[in-house]
Amino acid sequence: MSKQKRIAIIVKAFFWILVLAFFYWVVTNNMFSRIIEDPNKFFTLLTQHITIVIVSSFIAVLTSIPLGILLTRPKFRRGEWLVVNIANLGQTIPSLAVLALAMGVLGIGMKAAIVALYVYSLLPILQNTIAGIDSVDSKTKDAARGMGLTPKQILWRVELPNAAFSIIAGVRTALVINIGTAALAYLIGGGGLGVWIFTGIQLFDNTYLMSGAIPVTLLAILVDLGCRVLQFLLVPKGLRLAREAIKS
The missing domain is CATH 1.20.5 (Single alpha-helices involved in coiled-coils or other helix-helix interfaces)
Incomplete structure (x- = not known):
């Protein structure tokens, strides 16, 4: 060793x-007394939190991955700089400001929180999709063309399988960020476990704080592990072995 x-x-x-x-x-x-004493309230807040994260992340995936694929095509390569920098605004603007802007347009509630987290999670998925496809060896693609594969076939059979590790890593990053940031939805009436977190802060009550913060942390860890399992299932075995060989 x-x-x-x-x-x-x-x-x-x-x-x-x-x-x-x-x-x-x-x-x-x-410190978990709030969960034990009021489980119905806890599961309501947990459901709200998960809903905000899943909906915002799902829409971000549906937007960012196809957009990333499009920007790696030769016809649209010139637009990469502009689109990535527009998506980058969601990360450079503080999350509270994004929430405030969403609230100004959509009002108070879960919809504003979903839109804010959607904007906040675009960049990591988009960048990783572009980086993953760009990292595919040009010789591999040339060999696929030599075998008679069409551009669409090369995309689905060569580029996306080779880029899967990077794309899923971007989705994992966005999900974990969203789980933590979703706690701020409380500030605009979006619900979620942030209700207990901020209640604990305001009342100096650690039972509220821990009953909200620890489930958020555990949820982020579970999602991260789940995405790692998904990487293992979707990334071709040969690529996994090659990565392990490079690391060792």
Whole structure:
């Protein structure tokens, strides 16, 4: 075992010890009392939170991946700089400002939160789609042309399978960002677990704060793990082995 791997294992072990110690402190101090005392309220807030994240992310995926594919085509390559920089506005503008702008147009409620998170999650998916397709070896594409494949066939059989790892990584990034940012939906009447988080902050009550913040954290971790499983299933085995060989 190399020195770097030993250090990585030690760091991971130390991290998990801290996590377990934190959860022990949370449980022993009854920080989940709000969830236990009012489970119906918790599941209502959790459902709202998940709805905001899923809807906004789903629309972002439907927009960004086809747009990224389009911008990698020779006819539309000139528009890449303009479109990416427009999408970049969603990241450069603070999330609170994006929420405020959405609220100004759509009013208070979940719709404004969904639109704000949609705008906020466009860039990582778009950039990773473009980067993933651009990273496909030109010799591989030339070989596909030599075999008689049409541009559409090259896209579906060569470019997208090779870019799948990067595209899913962009979706994973957007989802995790959205899960955390969705807590701010409370500020514009969008509901979600941010209701308990901000209530805890305002009342200096850690039971509210932890009952909202920890489920958000766990949700982000579960989604991240789920996307990693999806990467494993969708990325061709040969590409996975090649990446592992490069890392080692």
